[in-house]
Amino acid sequence: MLRECQFEKLTSRQGNRLRIVFRVDASLEIGTGHVMRCLTLADVLCARGATCLFVCRAHPGNxxxxxxxxxxxxxxxPKIGEGAGVAQGTGGTQPRHAAWVxxxxxxxxxxxxALMKDKFADWLIIDHYGLDWCWEGVLRPVSARIMVIDDLADRRHDCDVLLDQGLGRSALDYEGLVPSACKIFAGADHVxxxxxxxxxxxESYARRKIPRLRNLLVTMGGVDAFNATTAVLEVLGDFPLPPECRITVVMGLNSIWLEQVRDRAENLPYATQVLVDVQNxxxxxxxxxxAITAAGITALECCFLGLPTLAVVLADNQRRGAKALHDAGVVEALDVGDSIGEGLHAKLPHLLRSEKLEKMQRACSDFMRELDDRRGNTGLIDALL
Structure with missing residues (x-):
């Protein structure tokens, strides 16, 4: 049995630095969001003196x-062929996204x-919808403690800390899914x-003192599996934007729609640039x-900078957060399944008026000020270090 596998618990510290290992994947199916939020956490931890290592499967789009x-x-x-089976978890159950592994x-x-046998970790941080308490329990011998990043609350975990940054989440959502001693950080207070x-x-807030539409951002995710970017550009091509308006499209390097998006951008009646693998x-x-964005953390990042946003729900796990931001008046949420074009045609004439842009910016400021007050002492980083 895997649970009987043991390794010598080597010292994990290099000097006084903690070793933190992330188990996270990106792929054409999974997208890039899990890796990006782990990188954000890694940057914070490294700035506090930790060393971070990433264990990822070489999926297409990694x-x-x-x-x-x-x-x-x-x-x-290693990358595994599509024919690889997915085993049943203990008790005949498995995570809903088990195939993503x-x-x-x-x-x-x-x-x-095998990869971690000589790299014992102070913390093993898992961000993967396809893994649950069965997998986590097996990895206990090579890590002092385990943290899980999740936003589904749909499966059991064997962890010491759990982070769910979703708007509207609370520890009650994980009742019965984690050990009683697990410390839960839930809600946007912990973003x-x-x-x-x-x-x-x-600077971002200062440039919006006089609301006007000169630059419009389109970013529908690093992979954009559903080609939402092209659907958005089709609408913008027929929409009466100000003649001087410039459109910026952000795409991931691994998006299979990249060339199609570039072709469409070249034929828009407005100056349009396509940026790939953006680091800034x-x-x-x-x-x-x-901004017209995929709902999720990107929409919240726009809010943080006071950028009025239309957030398009492209996945089930984005729906709760998008609704919470919409109800707060911070973003306009669009949850229309495959009918992105129809939804944009209906909403854009109202959203792009100067008075609406100003109202959304004020709502962003008020919302983030309240969130900042709550985020001041969340304790997550201190719990890890």
Whole structure:
């Protein structure tokens, strides 16, 4: 049995530095969001003196190179063919997204153990919808403590700390899903923003004192599996934007729709640039006057910078947060399934008026001020260090 596998608990510290290992994947199916939020956390932890290492499977669309370019050590789990089976978890159950792992969970656990056998961790941080308490329990011998990042609250975990940054989440959502001693950080009070967002925040608000539409941002996710970007550009091509308006499109390097988006952008009646694999997202957001984004953390980042936003729900796990932001008047949420075009045609004429832009910016400011007051002492980083 895997649970009987033991390794010598080597010292994990390099000097006084903690070793933190992330188990997280990106792929054409999974997208890039899990890796990006882990990188944000890693940046904060490294700034506090920790060393971070990433264990990722080499799925098509993985971000191993991008993680390495950010300065982090990476360990690659092998890509497995599509025919690999997915084993049943203990008790005949498995996570709803188990297929995202690419192999059965026992194989993934064995391979991860093999990579970590001489890299005992102070913390193992897992951000993966396809893994649950069965996998986590097997990895206990190679980590002093385990943290899980989740936003589904749909499966059991064997962890010491759980983080769910979703708007409207509370510890009650994980009742019965984590050990009684697990410390739960739930809700947007615990959202981590990269340092560049804090640096540019004041400047971003200052440039919006006179609301006007000169620059429009479109960013529908690093992978954009549903080609929402093209659907948005189709609408914008027929929409009466101000003649001087410039459109900026942000795409991930691994998006299969990249060339199609570039072709469509070249034929728009407005000056349009397509940026790929952007590393200065806060700067790009701060330079725009309105954003059409996928719902999720990107929409909240726009709010942080006071950028009026239309957030399009592209996945089930985005719906709760988008509704919470919409109900607060901070963003306009669009939850229309496959009918993105119809929804945009209906909403844009109202949203792009100067008075509406000003109202949304004020709502962002009020919302984030209240959130800042609550975020001051969340204790998450202190709990890890």
């Amino acid at each position: 971000l191993l190179n991008s993680i390495h370019q950010r300065g982090y050590e990476t360990l690659s789990l 690419g192999v059965d969970w026992t194989t993934d656990a064995r391979q991860t153990l 981590l923003f990269r340092p560049e967002f804090h640096t540019l925040r004041e 997202m806060a700067e790009v957001m701060a330079a725009n006057d309105f």
